[in-house]
Amino acid sequence: LEGFMDALAKEVAPLGIRVSSVQPGAFRTDWSGRSLQRSDKRLPAYEDHVHGxxxxxxxxxxxxxxxxxxxxxxxxxxxxxxxxxxxLLLGAGVLAAYRNKISALQADLARWERLTLAADFPVDDADGSGG
Known part of the structure; x- marks a missing residue:
């Protein structure tokens, strides 16, 4: 969704249209209280992640x-x-989560950089002519 919003913002900017995606953290609303509907059935495969x-x-x-x-x-x-x-991130919790996400992405970039770059033509054959 983030990528879509970035692309949409760039696409419609020349038309004078501004795009903002608001990504809220935990807010004190009834969303997690009596409004939260849960099934009585708990699937073991989802126990740790979803049910937790x-x-x-x-x-x-x-x-x-x-x-x-x-x-x-x-x-x-x-x-x-x-x-x-x-x-726009709203709240300390979502800001911390995004900082962790960025750190994990940076670690993945470093870990897989060689494989990522292996998809390009060799530097001495940048035009793809084979010579």
Whole structure:
């Protein structure tokens, strides 16, 4: 989705259209409380990841660090910005998660750089002529 939003923002910018993708962290709303609908059936294959995550979300209810009123104001203020961010993270938790993601991506880039570059023509044959 991030890539799509980046491409969309570039595509419609010449038309004067601004694109922002807001990516919120945990906000103190009823989303993780009584509004959270869960099935009684728990599949063992999903126990660790999905069910564990749902349990964590339910336990966080009422303790989320994000203030939905402040977030709403920021989102409304995006409209008035001349050059709003294409992607806006809201909240400390999502910022920390993205920093971890960036670190993991950098490690993957370093780990697989040789294989990545192996797809190019050799430097001495950059035109692909074989000679």
């Amino acid at each position: 995550r749902l349990d964590m979300i339910a336990e966080m209810d009422g303790k989320q660090p994000g203030d939905p009123v402040r977030a709403a104001k920021i989102i409304v203020d995006l409209y008035a910005m001349e050059a709003p961010p294409v992607q």
